Amino acid sequence: MGLNPPRPALKQMRGLGVKDNTMDIAQKIIEAHKLKFDSQPPLQQCSVSRCTFSRIWAMPDRWTFKIQPIKELLYRFCSDGKGWIDPFGGENSPAEITNDINPERPTKFHMDALDFLRQQPDNSANGVLFDPPYSFTQAKECYDSFGKDLFIEHDKIPTKMDYWASCKKEIARIVKTGGLVICFGWNSNGIGHNRGFEMLEVMLLPHGGSKNDTIVTVERKFTYQLDFGQHSG
Ligand SMILES: C[S@@+](CC[C@H](N)C(=O)[O-])C[C@H]1O[C@@H](n2cnc3c(N)ncnc32)[C@H](O)[C@@H]1O
Numbered sequence: 001m002g003l004n005p006p007r008p009a010l011k012q013m014r015g016l017g018v019k020d021n022t023m024d025i026a027q028k029i030i031e032a033h034k035l036k037f038d039s040q041p042p043l044q045q046c047s048v049s050r051c052t053f054s055r056i057w058a059m060p061d062r063w064t065f066k067i068q069p070i071k072e073l074l075y076r077f078c079s080d081g082k083g084w085i086d087p088f089g090g091e092n093s094p095a096e097i098t099n100d101i102n103p104e105r106p107t108k109f110h111m112d113a114l115d116f117l118r119q120q121p122d123n124s125a126n127g128v129l130f131d132p133p134y135s136f137t138q139a140k141e142c143y144d145s146f147g148k149d150l151f152i153e154h155d156k157i158p159t160k161m162d163y164w165a166s167c168k169k170e171i172a173r174i175v176k177t178g179g180l181v182i183c184f185g186w187n188s189n190g191i192g193h194n195r196g197f198e199m200l201e202v203m204l205l206p207h208g209g210s211k212n213d214t215i216v217t218v219e220r221k222f223t224y225q226l227d228f229g230q231h232s233g
Pocket residue numbers: 062063064065066087088089090091092093099100101102105111112113114131132133134139142143
């Protein structure tokens with residue numbers, strides 16, 4: 001078997017949950033492939049990232065950066081916040097350059113996050129913190145409370161997915177090579193391979209009951225050139 005496993009193998013790997021990026025799942029895929037094809041699947045083609053994975057129960061908090069394991073993670077990666085940008089700064093951002101659409105938040109700028117990101121120069125940030133509202137309803141509520149409408153404000157952005165994708169595209173442009181992006185939300189997509197980032201760490205924070213986990217991803221901008229056509233994420 002060469003470098004290209006046949007399509008059914010790739011399908012099977014995706015069916016096994018490759019996108020979760022955990023060591024466990026990666027191992028299962030590799031074993032399944034070995035059983036079927038008697039060879040190791042090439043990791044890049046399977047979209048498998050080897051990264052640190054942790055799952056820690058934590059008290060929920062309206063302000064993400066007050067959640068204890070997140071405080072510790074921020075201390076590890078972004079302790080002085082120098083050269084870091086936070087477009088959805090809220091109350092507790094350690095970043096040097098902060099923004100929040102709500103003028104009552106203690107941030108340096110009070111703009112729409114996408115407009116704010118578009119003003120930042122290429123390859124200028126040591127890192128970006130990306131902690132937006134976690135659902136479209138939350139995002140829209142926030143806009144509505146300032147008398148704006150997401151669709152009117154961004155008339156070239158017809159769907160919510162486009163809004164987040166546009167933010168991510170800007171973040172990928174702004175971060176220096178080798179710089180970091182830490183994302184918070186209900187999924188582990190992060191900025192993604194397609195935009196030139198590799199996953200370093202995934203942290204799951206279950207809060208008990210029927211609450212959603214908070215999911216944190218830490219990614220680094222590649223220091224090498226990638227063929228962007230071949231990857232998902
Ligand atoms: C999840 S909170 C961030 C909390 C922050 N990380 C903390 O722990 O203090 C999201 C923040 O984004 C702001 N926000 C919502 N929509 C925005 C937009 N389109 N542009 C800029 N800020 C926005 C809200 O006002 C809110 O403070």
